[in-house]
Amino acid sequence: MINENILGIVAGTLTSLSMLPQLIKVIREKNVGELSWVMILILIIGLSLWVWYGFLNDELPIIFSNAFAVLVNVCLFICYFLYKNNADK
Template sequence: MINENILGIVAGTLTSLSMLPQLIKVIREKNASDLSWVMILVLILGLSLWVWYGFLKNELPIIFSNAFAVLVNVCLFICYFMYKNK
């Protein structure tokens, strides 16, 4: 049977990395016209709640993976407003 912490770390890593290709594409192309800022904002809020939940439960895999995902999505949110009209 798989250790719960390893499962949590792998799942968190994969979901946290899922938005990196989008961020890289937006930065390379300097174009964010196809992104929805509402979706990104809702995602940031949801991920932030997961971080809070991780603190309440003292679960490092939840805290670290979701905090990283918040960071990536905040960068994407900033890029949206920088590149939305290009």
């Protein structure tokens, strides 16, 4: 039987890593023309609520994976506003 914490950590890690290729692409190309800042903001809020939930329930896999995802998406959100003028060209 798989340990619940290991399952949670693996699932959280994969979910959190899912946005890294998008962030890397945006940083390399300095182009955010295909991104929706509203979607990113809603995702950040939802992930932040998961972090809060994790703290309330003392669930480290939820806290760590979602906190990392918040960090990646905040970086993507910042890049959106840094590079949005490049999308208009």
